[in-house]
Amino acid sequence: MIDPKVIEGIAADYTAAWNSKSADAVASFYAPEGEIIINRGEPWTGRSRVREMAAGFYADVPDLSLTCDDVRCSGNHAIFVWTFTGHAATTGNPLNIRGWEEWELDGDLKVIASRGWFDAEDYAKQAGG
Template sequence: MPEELQKFDIAIFAKSYAQVWCSQRPKFVSYFFAEDGVLQINDGIPAEGTEAITNVAKSFMETFPDMVVSMDSLATKNDKTKFHWTLTGTNNGPDGTGNKVRINGFEEWTINEEGLIQESKGYFDEKEYKRQLEFGTDN
């Protein structure tokens, strides 16, 4: 495709990002980040760089072998994009409870000039997440 026809499409990027979280291939998640990119969840310790981001994805994928992440909405304002998502899965990983979870959250992305995530700050209701791990979802 000629370069002048190539255009970065954040919606396609976001849908593909959600899809790789469902893939059970944690390295694929890191491909959406700059090599020195950062993923931070609920103001926790940031995962910096490809290996650390891969390990975060691996942890979720091991915890929820049947994990599905769906994109709920996408909004861009100034230099930030909010990717709203829903994660569903069964906690059947190591030391799992066997309970199903359904949790909503979002990531706020800063996209670099190469069209990769430079920084992602993710948030979800951790108290509700822990409750669902223990007792399952209400639906």
Template sequence: MSAATRELFERYHACWADRDPDRIAELHAADSLFHLHAGQEPARGRTAIREAAAGFLTLVPDLTFQLVSLRVGEDFWVSRFEMTGTSSTGKPVQIDLADYVVVEDGTVKEKHSYVDGVAMHAALN
């Protein structure tokens, strides 16, 4: 396991836990890709990633993440979370999330997020 990659994971996760889209975007490479595989187009570049993160966080203003598992390599991490909160429509949220993240030069180069689409649709609609 790479200590630098683990440290980047910790900082990145803290940005999401703090619901801070500016800090999230800052940890991405300038030409990074963020793709929530739930029907959305990938966001490319820090500005688009910041907007995508802010949009998602607006849907669940009190979103929390419970880490289920984490695997860290030299240039990647794979994590599983349980996301909980209350959606902007007032419905309870409990959604499984799996992330595959590629790291390059100390930044997030690619982030692919996979969610339980049925649970996400039920919570947000």
């Protein structure tokens, strides 16, 4: 069982990594073969692919700012609830997107698997205006 205070610290550090605009910093929270799947899409497996995923978000939302809204844990699982704001790179439209990640953590507290969720239709609507 993971101490909830430890998970809160990881969530704060993960938020800071996203806000650093460093795809490497984001990827460092994943196990070497860790993966993220967003909205049941194709998996981004391995740190290099997680790095590509983060870089894609930075390209789409160059001024992305993430906040941690809540975090919960049970056993080796955690839920990281977030909101990101910024502006769509293509239109300049403001974005306010809420979502969450469901994490499975290994013994080193690195993400083995993340299932990320947000309303893609709302994202497209906000980005396109």
